[in-house]
Amino acid sequence: MADSAQPIAATGPLPAAANAADPARSRRIAAEAAALAGRFHPPPPARRVFCNRTLNLRAIKTIGYDMDYTLIHYHVRQWEGRAYAHLQQRLLAQGWPIADLAFDPDRAMRGLVIDKQLGNLCKTNRFGYVKAACHGTRSLTLEELRTAYRDTLVDLADTDRYVFLNTLFEISEGCMYAQLVDLVDRRAAPELLAYPDLYRKVRYTLDRAHVEGELKAEILAHPERYVDLDPQLPLTLLDQRESGKKLMLITNSEWSYTNAMMGYAFNRFLPAGQTWRDLFKVVVVSARKPAFFHSAQQMMFEVVDEDAGLLRPVESGLREGAVYFGGSAQRVEKALGLDGDQILYVGDHMLADVHQSKKLLQWRTALILREIEAEMEATVAWRDRQAAIEAKMAEKERLEFAFSQYRVRRQRERMTYATPMLTGDEPAEVRPATDPLPSRDRAEPMNILRERLVELDAEIAPLVGQAGQLHNPYWGLMMRAGNDKSLFARLVEQHADVYTSRVSNFCVETPFVFLRSLRGSLPHDA
Secondary structure, three states, X not given: OOHXXXXXXXXXXOOHHHHHHOHHHHHHHHHHHHHHHOOOOOOOHHHOOEEOOOEEHHHOOEEEEOOEOOOEEEOHHHHHHHHHHHHHHHHHHOOOOOOOOOOOOOOOOOOOEEEOOOOEEEEEEOOOOEEEEEEOOEEOOHHHHHHXXXXXXXXXXXXXXXXXXXXXXXXXXXXXXXXXXXXXHOOOOOOOOOHXXXXXXXXXXXXXXXXXXXXXXXXXXXXXXXXXXXXXXXXHHHHHHHOOOEEEEEOOOOHHHHHHHHHHHHHHHOOOOOOHHHHOOEEEEOOOOOHHHHOOOOOEEEEEEOOOOEEEEOOOOOXXXXXXXXXXXXXXXXXXXXXXXXXXXXXXXXXXXXXXHHXXXXXXXXXXXOHHHHHHHHHHHOHHHHHHHXXXXXXXXXHHHHHHHHHHHHHHHHOXXXXXXXXXXXXXXXXXXXXXXXXXXXXXXXXXXXXXXXXXXXXXXXXXXXHOOOOOOOOOOOOEEOOEEEHHHHHHHHHOOEEEOOOOHHHHXXXXXXXXXXOOOOHHHO
16 A cells, blocks of 8 residues: 555554445444544644655654754844844954944845855756846846856855855855945955855854854843744653654754753743753754764764763763763664664754755654745735736736747748648647638737737736745745745755644644655646
């Protein structure tokens, strides 16, 4: 039986044969089952778990979680605003005249590509064609876009040229880079930097703010300003633990920050006497993902003094409930006695979390995309106007087809070549359509069609322009590039078995859910 049709396990034998012989009983059972199901309401669309590859959560033995922007969600404007401020102050100290710059969170978004060669931020479709771009903070015209990328497909493997914005942590970086490109172009920068060198400077300066702990110290001092609390999140993990699943926390954050953030976000919502530590069988901090997934040689230490951060090398197996520093996924698998599709890993980073764990270890993967909620709300609000666009496009296609028929018939007559000889046995749809109009009378209907097509273009263009600004005024929807899927959406399809806006969405779905992927759509399905 196909996995998408796998039945729910019953507590006893199903009376299928009896019901087949008793249609009245079958109808009664169906009605009662429908009434029982009607007592429970599915989550709103924006809070659903979306499935690319069928996932039976009952078959998952262990669930691993990332922390930042996965179990702990930050207010993006506040967090990235502070990251931007730290970056700005460090550059000011180096003589960059940027005191008047301000953080604009709409300037960059997850899924954009920085073209370091040209100093552009780009949005591409799933095939790598650039559909929109800004040079610095200036949007490129259609002609400029064609000139810059007519012979170029964005290839993320070309890391010398392209940087993919994977997470919400990179919004401040993308915004500052765009603004500094403007500064370099005006020759107002204190250093004559090429665009790739400019990116390296932004990246290095922001990394120093993280490494030296200034930014995280501010978060720890006032977590209420930055952390978006979710009371359903601890309940979600409690449900999973009590259903028999082993939970892991695997984060790149250091122990002191992890302990403080998890305590702030979880402890207040847990039963009396429990802390966040009681939820997890294994805790790994400073994991250095993605190396955690691909390097089995990373040293692993146990945190033996949690206050002082004292470490001891791990020489044998792992202890349940202990905290570990570094190490590798292979070592964790061995300690759990599990591998591959028995483990689900949940994170927000396309490369460090879902891509590496799936590609190298065949773990099942879940991607957290908080932006999905706002995108779906914007899409729902736009639904009527989207229907208007589709109706006008359908009319346009019909008129274009008719215009093309008139045009090709005129061409055949002017060039004096005949249609191929047909035997008369062909299906009607392959025979030339009957054209009752003589050649001299075709000009008027063609003019009528052309005039209406021009009107339709004028009606469609502003609607399409507005659709391109949904959710983000510069870049539109994260998962769309024009009428196509974005490159980011394609990567989500490839690497995330499921995706959702927040971990607590699994609370409604329960640890027993069977998530089925939709039947894949193809152009000819329509």
